[in-house]
Amino acid sequence: MNAGLLVRFFIGTVGLIGTITNTITFVLLLYHKYGSKLTNILFRAQCLYEGFGCLIMFLRQIFPDVALTNSIFFDRLFCKLWSQDNLFWPGPILAASNLVCISLDRLIAVFKPIFYRSRQRFLLLIFTSYNVINVLVLFTPQLARRQLVNGTCTFHFVMDDHRLNILGSIQAYMLILFTYVLPCLFIITSHAIIIWKIQKIYKSALENSNPSQIKTGSSTSTDEDQEQLRSSPVRRLIIMTVILSTLYIICHSMEAFTYALATSGVLNYIDNPVQQQMGLGLMVLCGCISPLVIVCSTKQLLLKVVNALRSYATITFTRTAVVPQP
Numbered sequence: 009m010n011a012g013l014l015v016r017f018f019i020g021t022v023g024l025i026g027t028i029t030n031t032i033t034f035v036l037l038l039y040h041k042y043g044s045k046l047t048n049i050l051f052r053a054q055c056l057y058e059g060f061g062c063l064i065m066f067l068r069q070i071f072p073d074v075a076l077t078n079s080i081f082f083d084r085l086f087c088k089l090w091s092q093d094n095l096f097w098p099g100p101i102l103a104a105s106n107l108v109c110i111s112l113d114r115l116i117a118v119f120k121p122i123f124y125r126s127r128q129r130f131l132l133l134i135f136t137s138y139n140v141i142n143v144l145v146l147f148t149p150q151l152a153r154r155q156l157v158n159g160t161c162t163f164h165f166v167m168d169d170h171r172l173n174i175l176g177s178i179q180a181y182m183l184i185l186f187t188y189v190l191p192c193l194f195i196i197t198s199h200a201i202i203i204w205k206i207q208k209i210y211k212s213a214l215e216n217s218n219p220s221q222i223k224t225g226s227s228t229s230t231d232e233d234q235e236q237l238r239s240s241p242v243r244r245l246i247i248m249t250v251i252l253s254t255l256y257i258i259c260h261s262m263e264a265f266t267y268a269l270a271t272s273g274v275l276n277y278i279d280n281p282v283q284q285q286m287g288l289g290l291m292v293l294c295g296c297i298s299p300l301v302i303v304c305s306t307k308q309l310l311l312k313v314v315n316a317l318r319s320y321a322t323i324t325f326t327r328t329a330v331v332p333q334p
Contacts, residue, residue: 012285015285015289016069017069019068019292022062022065022289022293022296023062023063023068023292026061026296026299027059027062027066030056030059030062030295030298031055033055033299034059036303037051037052037055038052040312042302044124044125045128046113046131047110047117050110050113050135051110051302053139054103054110054252054302055299055302057099057102058099058294058295058296059099060098060099060102061099061103061292061295062099064093064096064099065093065096068090071090080156083156084156087154088151088154089151091154091163092154094150096288097146097147097150099295100260100291100295101142102142103256104191104256104260105142105187106135107191107195107252107253107256108190108191109139111198111253112135113135114198114246114249115201116131118202119205145179145186146179146182146186183267184264184267187260187264189264195257196257199246199249199250206246248302252298255294255297255298256294259291260291262287262290263284263291266283266284267287
């Protein structure tokens with residue numbers, strides 16, 4: 009078995025598992041309140057985006073080639089959407105931008121709790137607009153790189169039209185910038201600020217707990233908001249977001265650097281299919297693990313999954329244990 013086939017098997021298996029885990033987690037989040045209403049919506053959306061990417065990569069391993077029809081329109085459509093894993097990219101683009109929204113959601117909740125609680129719909133509109141603009145700006149130019157030539161679907165980093173070539177180069181660097189560099193910088197910075205804020209509140213709480221300490225009214229937030237930040241659910245949300253962000257940074261790094269080198273002309277993206285597929289495989293692995301992080305971070309969700317698996321195992325064992333009498 010060659011390396012390419014092993015990589016395809018790995019991506020297909022992980023893609024199938026990721027589709028299942030994201031679907032289960034999405035259904036669980038429909039019935040379980042996870043933080044605020046806005047936070048819950050963002051985590052559901054994350055499951056949808058990651059699950060979409062996993063599903064497309066699973067289907068790509070089963071149907072790797074573009075099926076040609078008798079219609080030129082459909083042939084071109086399939087070429088632009090299905091070749092070179094193009095339809096996979098809306099998933100990671102939306103997942104990256106949504107992860108930025110989740111980090112910003114936590115940042116606003118910590119520093120502006122009153123504004124955060126009163127402007128949920130406004131923030132949801134802002135976050136949704138950011139995600140939609142990102143996928144339109146970053147994914148749409150990808151379609152121009154796929155062309156149907158004499159019945160063969162081709163992919164080109166450098167295009168014949170000079171204006172399209174300039175636009176394609178800009179889009180390639182924007183893809184790296186907005187799906188990896190900026191999310192990484194924003195995620196690291198925002199969580200560093202959040203951790204600093206929480207440590208400051210903990211220090212203030214310890215000082216105020218001393219009977220000899222005279223309380224002053226110069227606190228930057230109310231006692232209720234401080235108590236909310238010190239609460240276990242809020243800490244779990246922040247820890248979970250940190251884990252998801254770290255997972256994203258690690259798993260998306262290989263594809264980001266490979267794509268950057270290919271855009272610069274240093275590396276041939278097409279002639280290294282195993283390396284290119286390994287980068288995508290790590291991204292699919294990230295989408296597979298992310299819902300597990302969400303489930304394991306909450307005891308109630310984890311218990312629901314464990315009980316469901318236990319019930320399924322019991323029913324299966326009971327059915328197989330019943331042996332018909334001779």
